[in-house]
Amino acid sequence: MKEETVIKVEGLTKVFGDFTAVNKISFHVRKGEIFGFLGANGAGKTTAMKMLIGISAPSSGSANVAGFDVYTQTEDIKKSIGYMSQKFALYDDLTVKENIRFFGGIYGLSKNRISQKSNLLIEELGLEKVAHSLVGSLPLGWKQKIAFSVSLLHDPKIVFLDEPTGGVDPITRRQFWEMIYKAANNGTTIFVTTHYMDEAEYCDRVSIMVDGNIEALDTPKNLKTHFGSDSMNDVFLKLARS
Amino acid sequence: MSIHIDHISKSYGKVNALDDISIRVDQGELFGLIGPDGAGKTTLFRILTTLLLPDHGSASVAGYDIIADFKAIRKQVGYMPGRFSLYQDLTVEENLRFFATIFGTTIAENYDLIRDIYVQIEPFKNRRAGKLSGGMKQKLALSCALIHKPKVLFLDEPTTGVDPVSRKEFWEMLKRLQDKGITILVSTPYMDEAALCDRIALIQDGRILEIDTPKAIVEHYPKPIFDVGAHNTYLLIEKLNAYAHKHSVFPFGEYIHYTDQRDGFDPLELRAYLKNEGLQNIHIERTKATIEDTFMELAKQ
Numbered sequence: 001m002k003e004e005t006v007i008k009v010e011g012l013t014k015v016f017g018d019f020t021a022v023n024k025i026s027f028h029v030r031k032g033e034i035f036g037f038l039g040a041n042g043a044g045k046t047t048a049m050k051m052l053i054g055i056s057a058p059s060s061g062s063a064n065v066a067g068f069d070v071y072t073q074t075e076d077i078k079k080s081i082g083y084m085s086q087k088f089a090l091y092d093d094l095t096v097k098e099n100i101r102f103f104g105g106i107y108g109l110s111k112n113r114i115s116q117k118s119n120l121l122i123e124e125l126g127l128e129k130v131a132h133s134l135v136g137s138l139p140l141g142w143k144q145k146i147a148f149s150v151s152l153l154h155d156p157k158i159v160f161l162d163e164p165t166g167g168v169d170p171i172t173r174r175q176f177w178e179m180i181y182k183a184a185n186n187g188t189t190i191f192v193t194t195h196y197m198d199e200a201e202y203c204d205r206v207s208i209m210v211d212g213n214i215e216a217l218d219t220p221k222n223l224k225t226h227f228g229s230d231s232m233n234d235v236f237l238k239l240a241r242s
Numbered sequence: 243m244s245i246h247i248d249h250i251s252k253s254y255g256k257v258n259a260l261d262d263i264s265i266r267v268d269q270g271e272l273f274g275l276i277g278p279d280g281a282g283k284t285t286l287f288r289i290l291t292t293l294l295l296p297d298h299g300s301a302s303v304a305g306y307d308i309i310a311d312f313k314a315i316r317k318q319v320g321y322m323p324g325r326f327s328l329y330q331d332l333t334v335e336e337n338l339r340f341f342a343t344i345f346g347t348t349i350a351e352n353y354d355l356i357r358d359i360y361v362q363i364e365p366f367k368n369r370r371a372g373k374l375s376g377g378m379k380q381k382l383a384l385s386c387a388l389i390h391k392p393k394v395l396f397l398d399e400p401t402t403g404v405d406p407v408s409r410k411e412f413w414e415m416l417k418r419l420q421d422k423g424i425t426i427l428v429s430t431p432y433m434d435e436a437a438l439c440d441r442i443a444l445i446q447d448g449r450i451l452e453i454d455t456p457k458a459i460v461e462h463y464p465k466p467i468f469d470v471g472a473h474n475t476y477l478l479i480e481k482l483n484a485y486a487h488k489h490s491v492f493p494f495g496e497y498i499h500y501t502d503q504r505d506g507f508d509p510l511e512l513r514a515y516l517k518n519e520g521l522q523n524i525h526i527e528r529t530k531a532t533i534e535d536t537f538m539e540l541a542k543q
Contacts (some may be wrong), residue, residue, distance in 0.1 A: 013284070039405070040406075040407050040408065041375065041376050041377055041403075041405045042376075042377075043405075044326070081493055086403075103419075135527050139279075139280055140278075140279045140280060141278070163403070166402065166403055166431075167278060167431050168278060169277075169279075169281075169431075169446065169541070170278070170281065170433065170534050170537055170541075171538050171541060174492050177493050178476075181475060182476060183478070184478075185474075185476040195403065196432070197406055197434075198434075198495045201495035201496045202277030202475070202493060202495070220496060221493075221496065231495070232495070234408055236406050237407060237410060240406075240407045
């Protein structure tokens with residue numbers, strides 16, 4: 001079975017003035033893979049992610065996301081991916097249903113399709129009672145689960161998740177990861193950043209950025225063996241402190 | 243007794259932010275409030291720092307009552323709120339001098355206390371606070387909260403959104419402050435940080451689930467826990483959840499933490515079931531409970 005590659009990055013670089021935020025990073029991500037993108041604050045993760053989702057032009061190097069080029073086909077990339085972050089996910093002053101309708105519209109889904117998807121989503125997450133409540137009134141964990149489902153509305157090939165579970169309680173955090181596993185199992189590729197090192201272990205492969213460079217990239221198991229560590233937390237500390 | 247919280251409750255409209263909370267923190271103790279967003283941690287901090295009145299109950303900090311002696315408390319405590327709340331358009335040094343002056347002291351007088359922390363941002367002392375990185379803001383905020391040499395330090399989620407390396411450094415700083423005799427009440431949503439506290443309170447939805455040392459809390463976990471792994475994690479979770487005798491199934495790093503309803507649970511039986519369901523490379527091994535296991539077990543009830 002030939003494995004399909006959905007993200008190809010070669011020598012990708014971003015320079016701001018005389019500061020190199022991302023320095024010639026290269027990696028491939030396979031279809032249906034859960035790829036963890038880790039690094040300390042300021043290591044260059046967000047800058048790299050912005051280039052991959054087509055909202056920041058690279059200084060040099062190449063990248064292909066969902067079959068499209070990050071220099072010339074940024075609009076196609078945006079249609080083929082989903083995105084959610086801890087900071088921005090849904091509109092607090094719209095109801096759950098209104099958010100779904102809004103994002104469905106943005107992604108160009110037909111009215112019928114939106115209504116179908118909306119019902120399905122509400123049923124799957126058991127949100128019947130709060131479908132007409134303002135999102136701002138819901139607990140953080142619910143919001144994040146809804147936001148993840150909304151990021152999947154248009155059946156994107158890849159979903160980018162930027163610290164999706166920050167501050168979420170441990171039970172909901174795990175329900176969130178079960179949703180991630182399910183999406184990946186259905187063939188959606190997951191590209192995720194997190195500061196929870198136990199979550200790094202849920203990923204198929206993990207890359208760790210230090211000062212603009214990718215210093216390690218492997219399965220959590222191999223990384224732990226390689227660094228003689230018993231946890232990803234320890235691997236991270238060894239790499240980022242050296 | 244440094245902090246004495248006695249049956250404190252606080253509601254916002256219909257929401258019970260705090261429901262009958264009682265905690266005692268000893269002099270010089272490093273005490274952790276462990277719980278997710280919305281647990282009530284910030285409300286408790288605001289009540290203890292005299293910024294908010296409780297609906298019921300009483301509390302004292304460093305021997306002063308939070309209502310009758312609120313002015314005395316404000317002189318004795320340092321408070322680092324969860325949201326960065328220094329003056330963004332003042333420089334690093336100006337912020338520090340401002341807080342020192344407000345409390346009638348000088349940077350020089352208490353420099354010893356903040357030296358460890360402040361030297362790391364001193365090279366940037368002429369930079370505006372708004373232009374600092376997250377880690378540097380955190381260090382400046384801690385310096386400002388310490389500059390009047392408080393007896394009690396309140397830190398509301400100082401490490402949220404901070405990477406593991408900076409988090410580790412931050413906790414090392416807290417340990418050194420504790421060695422200087424300062425009582426510290428710190429909140430965090432990261433359960434792994436709980437182990438670094440002398441004692442912790444697990445808190446969710448305004449209620450205290452348990453208060454004890456981190457070691458005692460994990461020892462109280464009621465059931466044997468097993469690490470379970472297989473070739474396909476998604477399928478494994480599905481099949482474990484469908485198993486008739488399961489008590490709890492939670493992903494935990496590389497493995498799934500599984501507990502069984504029965505007292506005489508035989509792992510071989512589970513292995514046979516999983517094999518029959520098409521799972522390969524099955525791994526089942528007894529493991530130790532963590533703070534997070536305990537938190538979830540208590541939160542489920």
